[in-house]
Amino acid sequence: MLILSNEDIAGVLTMDVCMEALEDAYKEQAAGRAVNQLRYDTNMPLPERPEREARYEFKTMAGIIPKFGVAALRMSSTLNHRPIRYGVERAERLYLAPGEGTVGLIQLYSTETGEPLAFMPDGVIQGMRVGATFGLAAKYLARKDSAVMGLLGSGWQARFQVAATQVARKLSLIKVYSPNPEHREHFAHEVGEECRVRIQAVESIEEAARDVDILVAATNARAPLITADMVKKGIHISAVQNEISDEALAKAHLLVSHTEQNYWIYNGGKGQYGEAAVHGSQKLQYGKMPLLDDVIAGKVAGRTKDDEITMFRGHGLGLQFAAVGVKAYELAKAKGLGHEIPTEWFTQTLHT
């Protein structure tokens, strides 16, 4: 089995490949030939630590795609806190593992034999799979003539939103907002050059949202940044976190979800058992919203008119990590990248 690094993956994986793999995976899902084990988060407060609301968090999600011959587990083992920055509560990690690191892994297993195929950190794929899914949402939900994009956030996730939306639509301008002027200027310059698109750093959320065809929130804010007045006719809006306010959500003609079910959070300290997560607005009715995979497979209509308002709310699915992870594995393996360790270290013959 192969151990890959983020550098290995960044060197072989492209946004086109990610989007194609995901499109195929969603069609498998819509046909009942691929399945997700939803995200589960488990956490314990660490009251001894000095940071605000420090917790140890363990998360898992998984997906199985027999067509690709893989199952993927995506897990993370992190210490987190909730600092207040720019007046808003943020969810941030503490980098305490060796080399000022943190732990998020994609583990790929064969559906033909069960054996582990590859383990890899999730950083690069995490950014690319979110970008790729939002790019597919734009492909199926945004107006065909969409040319101007507003982008909230200038972090790791945001850069892949640019690449992916460009695959879906011919963009002439991206307006990026981040509360840190240095970050947004740097982003506009660097990502604009990298993706060969005009990116303009703007000074407010309102400016980023004004006169855009596509509005994407890719922040770590735990607050509804996108308000109803930003929702104009014909716009397509998508959000990584809970950035769309309830009033804004209510204006959607078509609100597409990534999943039919919410996930569970096991809050240690409050009580040892789980509670259903409220992911996004409490008004989101999981199980009643159309699903992205059904839209992509043509089982549910996407946008039907230019003046419709469409929205997409995605939370992560294990299937994404299976689809994109196996591409990274195949491409890296073909190039001889990564470290090999004996597969037998992770298998057993005991009949338990």
Place this chain on the structure above:
Amino acid sequence: MLILSNEDIAGVLTMDVCMEALEDAYKEQAAGRAVNQLRYDTNMPLPERPEREARYEFKTMAGIIPKFGVAALRMSSTLNHRPIRYGVERAERLYLAPGEGTVGLIQLYSTETGEPLAFMPDGVIQGMRVGATFGLAAKYLARKDSAVMGLLGSGWQARFQVAATQVARKLSLIKVYSPNPEHREHFAHEVGEECRVRIQAVESIEEAARDVDILVAATNARAPLITADMVKKGIHISAVQNEISDEALAKAHLLVSHTEQNYWIYNGGKGQYGEAAVHGSQKLQYGKMPLLDDVIAGKVAGRTKDDEITMFRGHGLGLQFAAVGVKAYELAKAKGLGHEIPTEWFTQTLHT
């Protein structure tokens, strides 16, 4: 980080250590200082395979115990089928990974830094943690003067039931039943010698259950083997699978559960989303049964009278793998066992 083998673990871990670690872990859980992420099973049918109801199954459970400094993930990646043997449907694995292997791993992570500490196959610990938990159930629920034990099953799980029940009570006789005469005879001889206890192979479930103080089912049968007529005054009964019939369950004065919640199964093929598992009888009311950790912590009374009928139904908890896994890791590390790989292979510095 360390990669351990089943042999490494079998060489260092004893039942006493397992039971002590679990007793401590359950007290942490009862005090709200340890938490479980319940088991989730996800599967896809593999209609091309020749075996009866062949499926690829991916399972996870996790637990966090800050007192021990660890979180554990227990996952398995297996191909399974449902053969009919001795007239009963069995859940069995296919051994298709390299070296006729299968994949079940315990992954230990630090709650202080998030980093991976050790990965190890789950076979030995799987047997020992089930045995240890059932041994603790016997310690807190069986009559103090229990001396005769009936045991259904002669497989991997069954041998650890003998060792663990012996830690809890002074046994003078164990009657073992398995439908295969060779298996039960072999078990009686081998495990009897190993555990220095008299084990008698018997020819029926009824014989195994007659005049016993403790009755344990550790089979892979998916059928209610323990019937109401076997439930005598003062008995303690525990079951790994669904071996206690509804009528037998109804005779319990005290039915203790391992967990307050059922888990989810994601059945690929039938529909892409999950359904709550019915683990054990449909009559089991999760959330209303007293819990083993509360009994051990003294928050809920165990057996109060000699003629009471007590029962324990356990399904696996991530916490068990954290508690027992960390002991295996510490003991193996102290002896210099296992393979070291660079921790940095599984960490990352990207701020995603």
